[in-house]
Amino acid sequence: MSDRRTGLRERKKQLTYQAVSEAAISMFLERGFDQVSVAEVAAAADISKPTLFRYFPAKEDLVLHRFADHEDEAARVVSGRADGLSPLEALRDHFLDGLDRRDPVTGLCDNPQVLAFHRLLYGTPSLVARMYAYQGRSEAALARALDPGSRVTAQLAAGQIIAVLRILAMENWRRIDAGETAGQVHDDAVAAARIAFRQLADGLRGAAPGGGA
Known part of the structure; x- marks a missing residue:
């Protein structure tokens, strides 16, 4: 049961990574990377700014997350x-x-x-x-x-x-x-x-x- 819970938590975490990254990239493509703040990305993803930084240590990582698997x-x-x-x-x-x-x-x-x-x-x-x-x-x-x-x-x-x-x-x-x-x-x-x-x-x-x- 513990392994199952761990697996579920990990999948949920990965889904959060993906959702936040995709939301950020969409905003960056529309308005430009430097014109969008981290606070705006956090608000769009419905999470706090500190939570966002726990997932993505730097603003640039919101974009480069697409390279993480590579x-x-x-x-x-x-x-x-x-x-x-x-x-x-x-x-x-x-x-x-x-x-x-x-x-x-x-x-x-x-x-x-x-x-x-x-x-x-x-x-x-x-x-x-x-x-x-x-x-x-x-x-x-x-x-x-x-x-x-x-x-x-x-x-x-x-x-x-x-x-x-x-x-x-x-x-x-x-x-x-x-x-x-x-x-x-x-x-x-x-x-x-x-x-x-x-x-x-x-x-x-x-x-x-x-x-x-």
Whole structure:
């Protein structure tokens, strides 16, 4: 019974996170991030300001909550990879699959709502700065997946991999934001990803356990 109550509390907590974040993002998209106060978000979500800050330590986290599930995505891909597949091969295949699925995380998504969210994110300096903290946690999780001892070589490898994923996604988003469709960008995005992972494989060969592609 205790486990059931704990599970229910956790689901309720996650639903609250989601509801507050979505309400905040809707307001930010309509009026601009800097034009909406935390107090206004709390009122719209029908919670107190102190309660909101218990869920979201910073105003920027109201937006970046959408990335929370992706913080350890690279680490999960590496840890769950098939036998005989190197970490880079697994990450490459996962990214290529994301391009085919038009996963927003790859930047290759021309859904109007996704584009509006990305414009909010990349057009707000404080959000871009806060996003680096999320990427730092992604690097740390990936380094542990590459090497449980998290040696410096694994940390360096993780930093390079996460940087490449970010650059690929940003280039895809930049082209779509400039007016191209996801279909028009897709082939170039795939080619760029393959080149990037080949370069990573050449540079990281032997630097981390199973690092080569």
